[in-house]
Amino acid sequence: xxxxxxxxxxxxxxxxxxxxxxxxxxxxxxxxxxxxxxxxxxxxxxxxxxxxxxxxxxxxxxxxxxxxxxxxxxxxxxxxxxxxxxxxxxxxxxxxxxxxxxxxxxxxxxxxxxxxxxxxxxxxxxxxxxxxxxxxxxxxxxxxxxxxxxxxxxxxxxxxxxxxxxxxxxxxxxxxxxxxxxxxxxxxxxxxxxxxxxxxxxxxxxxxxxxxxxxxxxxxxxxxxxxxxxxxxxxxxxxxxxxxxxxxxxxxxxxxxxxxxxxxxxxxxxxxxxxxxxxxxxxxxxxxxxxxxxxxxxxxxxxxxxxxxxxxxxxxxxxxxxxxxxxxxxxxxxxxxxxxxxxxxx
Numbered sequence: 001x002x003x004x005x006x007x008x009x010x011x012x013x014x015x016x017x018x019x020x021x022x023x024x025x026x027x028x029x030x031x032x033x034x035x036x037x038x039x040x041x042x043x044x045x046x047x048x049x050x051x052x053x054x055x056x057x058x059x060x061x062x063x064x065x066x067x068x069x070x071x072x073x074x075x076x077x078x079x080x081x082x083x084x085x086x087x088x089x090x091x092x093x094x095x096x097x098x099x100x101x102x103x104x105x106x107x108x109x110x111x112x113x114x115x116x117x118x119x120x121x122x123x124x125x126x127x128x129x130x131x132x133x134x135x136x137x138x139x140x141x142x143x144x145x146x147x148x149x150x151x152x153x154x155x156x157x158x159x160x161x162x163x164x165x166x167x168x169x170x171x172x173x174x175x176x177x178x179x180x181x182x183x184x185x186x187x188x189x190x191x192x193x194x195x196x197x198x199x200x201x202x203x204x205x206x207x208x209x210x211x212x213x214x215x216x217x218x219x220x221x222x223x224x225x226x227x228x229x230x231x232x233x234x235x236x237x238x239x240x241x242x243x244x245x246x247x248x249x250x251x252x253x254x255x256x257x258x259x260x261x262x263x264x265x266x267x268x269x270x271x272x273x274x275x276x277x278x279x280x281x282x283x284x285x286x287x288x289x290x291x292x293x294x295x296x297x298x299x300x301x302x303x304x305x306x307x308x309x310x311x312x313x314x315x316x317x318x319x320x321x322x323x324x325x326x327x328x329x330x331x332x333x334x335x336x337x338x339x340x341x342x343x344x345x346x
Contacts, residue, residue, distance in 0.1 A: 025274055030047070061279040077297065169225065219271075
């Protein structure tokens, strides 16, 4: 048991259970603490805005530099197909979003897949990394805004039918505030779609490193929230959202022991205080970024099928999850959510 340096970002409690110590690049040292009231696991103290911006930029460059081009291209195609599957299921349920906002768009190919189904939709993307915004403008023609879900003033006067936050909720400083901000940016009856890691699975490596080595673990990607399934649901409900879909999937990591098996083999890496400035100074060349070659990526036979229904069927076949589990059980690698803004939330 510890007294937190900063209060829980959902319930405000200062009481917590220390799970691990970690170091975000060479930028900041934090504890990982679970709130005893609402069970949210967070960094304490939280990363500063300066550390977050620099660390995110470094991680973006690191992933491009260290991932072979053919793997990057495969991931782009997967994201495109997943966007198609998601949008086709929305359409089947009677939703036709015209204005879409995606936070943390990455390569932008998920939203490109959404636009394959909703051809007339207007897409806006928001990120804190300039390179990400630049590429999304150049490759996809999206409107791009520098900011996060916590910077609601940047979107003044804008309202959206659909907000996409895939792999973003685990990165935000104040999840309670962000949930309310997203609700404010949605039109009445608008949708929020997100995926986020199952918190117990995600934090397990940090926990084991501290348990066995008593050393700070390395944190390169800024996961600052580790969600309990029941706690995340309550947070969204309190912000005025009603669930349409809420489940976990990908249990292969569970089968390998993440989230329950206490083995040093599953422990996270010890911190080496890697330099964020080294990656930022080195930069990257365009040829290392395959997503700028959009026409080449989407020029394979399967993408040129004339019958749209057949291509959508193929995408569903590639990305259909057989097992859906209740996130309250905290089993499964990813939490998938589709929530609607309640009519009571003005």
